[in-house]
Amino acid sequence: MNPEREIERVIENDNVGPVNAALVPRYAGPATFARLPRLDELTGAGAEAKADIVVVGVPFDTGVSYRPGARFGANHVRESSRLLRPFNPAQNVSPFAAAQVADAGDVAVNPFDIEAALGTVDEAATALMADGARLVTIGGDHTIALPLLRANARRHGPVALLHFDAHLDTWDTYFGAAYTHGTPFRRAFEEGLLDTDALCHVGTRGPLYGTADLADDARFGFGIVTSTDVFRLGVDAVVTLLRERVGDRPLYVSVDIDVLDPAHAPGTGTPEAGGMTSRELLEILRGLRGMNLIGADVVEVSPPYDHAELTGIAAAHVVYDLISVLALGAGAAPGGPAYGEAGTTYGN
Numbered sequence: 001m002n003p004e005r006e007i008e009r010v011i012e013n014d015n016v017g018p019v020n021a022a023l024v025p026r027y028a029g030p031a032t033f034a035r036l037p038r039l040d041e042l043t044g045a046g047a048e049a050k051a052d053i054v055v056v057g058v059p060f061d062t063g064v065s066y067r068p069g070a071r072f073g074a075n076h077v078r079e080s081s082r083l084l085r086p087f088n089p090a091q092n093v094s095p096f097a098a099a100q101v102a103d104a105g106d107v108a109v110n111p112f113d114i115e116a117a118l119g120t121v122d123e124a125a126t127a128l129m130a131d132g133a134r135l136v137t138i139g140g141d142h143t144i145a146l147p148l149l150r151a152n153a154r155r156h157g158p159v160a161l162l163h164f165d166a167h168l169d170t171w172d173t174y175f176g177a178a179y180t181h182g183t184p185f186r187r188a189f190e191e192g193l194l195d196t197d198a199l200c201h202v203g204t205r206g207p208l209y210g211t212a213d214l215a216d217d218a219r220f221g222f223g224i225v226t227s228t229d230v231f232r233l234g235v236d237a238v239v240t241l242l243r244e245r246v247g248d249r250p251l252y253v254s255v256d257i258d259v260l261d262p263a264h265a266p267g268t269g270t271p272e273a274g275g276m277t278s279r280e281l282l283e284i285l286r287g288l289r290g291m292n293l294i295g296a297d298v299v300e301v302s303p304p305y306d307h308a309e310l311t312g313i314a315a316a317h318v319v320y321d322l323i324s325v326l327a328l329g330a331g332a333a334p335g336g337p338a339y340g341e342a343g344t345t346y347g348n
């Protein structure tokens with residue numbers, strides 16, 4: 001990177017962080033996630049410079065069954081992430097100081113050939129992870145979780161999966177097509193990518209095609225924490241049961257933004273009423289701190305259906321808290337939020 005520009009960035013622990021919002025207005029300049037450096041700006045700084053955590057976009061929505069637009073999702077989330085600040089008090093961590101985080105830009109995928117697109121995502125993810133970086137991918141529709149699981153399972157073996165979504169996404173085919181946004185986790189099961197002792201959907205709701213959907217899903221090994229379960233049990237109990245189910249296995253987290261109620265995330269392709277709040281989702285994700293998180297995706301943000309960046313902002317905060325869990329790393333103490341350390345808040 002250009003040393004003259006370093007002053008414009010927050011640099012802590014030798015990690016190059018976001019553009020400094022006190023010096024450069026946060027609405028100025030090109031959007032990277034959280035105004036972080038691009039990966040190629042880091043690698044330009046010398047051979048030793050590499051990222052521990054990489055944010056990458058996949059502009060792809062050829063797998064959708066209803067409203068399109070998720071091909072624009074990654075850049076929308078980047079634009080909606082300009083207000084994020086360097087310290088995350090909810091997890092008591094400065095994620096961009098604890099780890100080098102960078103934005104790798106977008107994977108150029110074929111919009112006319114789904115299987116070719118899946119191959120390209122797998123190759124790109126594998127290359128980005130080659131020197132140990134962990135990926136947070138911004139979709140794109142949910143089809144892209146399959147190649148991301150392929151890349152992660154090749155590295156770690158069959159992975160535990162926490163899948164935050166209104167939908168099961170373990171359906172078989174649509175119009176005879178096997179690779180769609182409603183089918184990635186059935187394909188992942190069939191391909192042996194999943195550790196079938198450690199799978200759970202969270203936030204499930206909405207009508208199904210029939211009871212066989214649930215029987216198939218259970219056969220693949222998934223547990224289900226419905227949206228209503230989150231409401232009835234509360235986030236702490238949900239976190240406890242997810243941690244028990246997964247243990248210290250390599251864990252992949254896939255967040256379909258439609259897990260949120262359409263009031264919290266209207267900009268998505270297949271909305272369902274009765275969803276979680278963004279507060280509930282963020283708090284459950286924070287509860288994963290210290291688990292062996294190996295990668296994550298946040299998918300199904302469709303900006304043409306968004307209003308006032310509601311969905312983009314929710315997704316940006318989800319990515320930020322996932323990066324925070326990754327930056328803290330496996331084995332990090334459960335700990336608590338920074339709030340209350342100075343005795344200024346209640347409930348900690």
Ligand SMILES: N=C(N)NCCCC(=O)O
Pocket residue numbers: 065066142167169181182256258269270300
């Ligand atoms: N993965 C998402 N967002 N939706 C799947 C819905 C599939 C269907 O139309 O039944």
Ligand SMILES: [Zn+2]
Pocket residue numbers: 165166167256258259270300
């Ligand atoms: Zn969904």
Ligand SMILES: [Zn+2]
Pocket residue numbers: 142165167169181256300
């Ligand atoms: Zn989905």
